[in-house]
Amino acid sequence: MIAMLFVSLEPSPMKLSLLRxxxxxGIISMAIGLAAxxxxxxxxxxxxxxxxxxxxxxxxxxAVALVAFLIxxxxxxxxxxxxxxxxxxxxxxxxxxxxxxxxxxYGSVFILPQYLARIQGYNSEQIGMVLAWTGLxxxxxxxxxxKLMQRFDPRIVIGVGFALFAGSNxxxxxxxxxxxxxxxxxxxxxxxxxxxxxxxPLSAVATAGIxxxxxxxxxxxxxxxxxxxGAIGIAALQTLLTKREQYHSNVLMQSVSLLEExxxxxxxQLTQYFMNHGVADQAEAAHRATxxxxxxxxxxxxxxxxxDTFYLLGVALIIALVATxxxxxxxxxxxxGGAH
Numbered sequence: 001m002i003a004m005l006f007v008s009l010e011p012s013p014m015k016l017s018l019l020r021x022x023x024x025x026g027i028i029s030m031a032i033g034l035a036a037x038x039x040x041x042x043x044x045x046x047x048x049x050x051x052x053x054x055x056x057x058x059x060x061x062x063a064v065a066l067v068a069f070l071i072x073x074x075x076x077x078x079x080x081x082x083x084x085x086x087x088x089x090x091x092x093x094x095x096x097x098x099x100x101x102x103x104x105x106y107g108s109v110f111i112l113p114q115y116l117a118r119i120q121g122y123n124s125e126q127i128g129m130v131l132a133w134t135g136l137x138x139x140x141x142x143x144x145x146x147k148l149m150q151r152f153d154p155r156i157v158i159g160v161g162f163a164l165f166a167g168s169n170x171x172x173x174x175x176x177x178x179x180x181x182x183x184x185x186x187x188x189x190x191x192x193x194x195x196x197x198x199x200x201p202l203s204a205v206a207t208a209g210i211x212x213x214x215x216x217x218x219x220x221x222x223x224x225x226x227x228x229x230g231a232i233g234i235a236a237l238q239t240l241l242t243k244r245e246q247y248h249s250n251v252l253m254q255s256v257s258l259l260e261e262x263x264x265x266x267x268x269q270l271t272q273y274f275m276n277h278g279v280a281d282q283a284e285a286a287h288r289a290t291x292x293x294x295x296x297x298x299x300x301x302x303x304x305x306x307x308d309t310f311y312l313l314g315v316a317l318i319i320a321l322v323a324t325x326x327x328x329x330x331x332x333x334x335x336x337g338g339a340h
Contacts, residue, residue, distance in 0.1 A: 023080040026072045030080065033065030034228075041235035045242065082217040085210065090330065091218065093323045094206020095225050097162070100320035101198060102229025103236075104165060104313045108134075108191065110234045111313075112184070114241075115306045119299065120180045130181050133188040134195070141196035154201045158324045161198030164190050166317035172310040175303050208330030233316075237309050244305035245298070252297050266293060 036058045047055050073079040086092045109131070116122040116130060148157050168191035172184070203222060210218045256263050270289030271282065279285040 021078060023072070023076055023078060026069055026076065026080040029065045029069040029072060033062050033069055036062035036065065038231055041231045044235055045238040049239075080217075081220055082214050083221075085214060085218055085221065088209075090208065090327050091206050091210070093326045094202060095222065097158075097202055097320040097323040098206065098222060099225045099229040100316045100323070101162075101165075101202070102226035103233030103316045104169065104320075105195065105226070106230025107233040107237050107309075107313050107316075108169065111237055111241075111306065111309050115175075116180070119177075119303055119306070122180075126181070130184055130188065133185055134192045137189055137192035138196045141193060142200065145196060145200050148197070149201055149204065153329055154205050155324055155327050155329060158198050158201045158205065158327075159321055161194045161196070161201070162317050162321040162324060163194070165194030165198060166314045166321065168194060169310045169314035169317065173307045173314070175307045175310075177300070177303065179303070202324070205324075205327055205330055233313075237312070240309055240312060241302075241305050244308045245301045248301035248304040249298060252301055256293060256297055263293070 040055055040058050040062060044052075044055050050056055050059070070083070073081055073083050086095060112131060113127045116127045122130070145157070168187045171187040171190065172179075175183075206222065207215075207218050258264060258267075267286065267289045270292055271285045274285035274288045275282065279288065
C-alpha cells in the first residue's frame, strides 16, 4: 500500500504550520470518548455492565467526552468533522443504513465463528473455510457493481443488497444440532452477494454532492459510523446470546423434570452406561448422567440463542433497507469516492 501511495500521490512539501490550526480539543475529546466507549462495549458483558464500577466510570467518561466533542465541533471555526453534513437527507439516512450494516457486517463475523466453535467444535482452519464463502464471491461481484449502478437506479441495487443480506440471516433462524458447514454454505453465498451489492453503492449515494472541502469529514464520519455500529452490534449480540441462552435453558428445563417418566428413564440409561464404562459408584454414575443431560439442554439452548441473534441481524438490515428507500436519487457519483 505504501509503495502504491508513493508512486500515485503528487509530491508536496510539508506544511507544519497547519498543525496550529488543528481542532486539537475536538481530537482529544473524540479520542477519549470513543476509546472509553469502545472499552465499555467490549468489556461490558463480561463485567456485568453497570454492575461493575469500572464500566460505570468509563461510561461517564465516554458520555462527558463525547458531549464535549459535539459541543466543540458545532462551535469552533474549523472543526475536525463537519457534523452539519448529517442534516443532509442522503448523507443522514445513508449514515443510518451504514451504521446498521456495520452491526450486521461485524456481528455476523462475530457470531458465526462463535457458533461453529462452541456448538460444532470446529477449529480455526475449519471456521476459516466456512467464512471464505462470504468473501470469495465478492471478489467476482464487486468489479461488476459499478456497471450495475450505471444500468440501474443505485437505490435499487442497494435495496436488493440489503434484502439479500437480511435474507441470509433469516435463513439461519431455524438452526439445529446438525446445522454446520454444508447448511451454512448458501446463507453465506447469499450474504456475500448482498454485501457486494450494498457496500459501494451506499457509499456513493450517501456522499454524492458532498463538496471537496467536506470530503474528509464525510469519509471519516461514514467509516467511523460503520465501525461504531460493529462495536455496538457485537456488544449487543454478546448480551443477547447470554440472556437468550438463559431464557431457553429455563424453558427447556421445564420439560426435563424428574417428574417426567422420559427423564427418569434417560437418567437410568445413562447411569447404567457410566457404570458399564468404569464408574463403580452408582451415585457418581447418576450424577454424571444428570450432568450429561444438563449439557445437552445447555447446547440446545445455545443453538436457539444463536438463531435469535441471526434474527436480530436480519431485523437490523430490514431497517437499513427502509432507510435506503428514503434516499434521493443522486445525479452523479463524483462525491462518493472519498467515503468508499
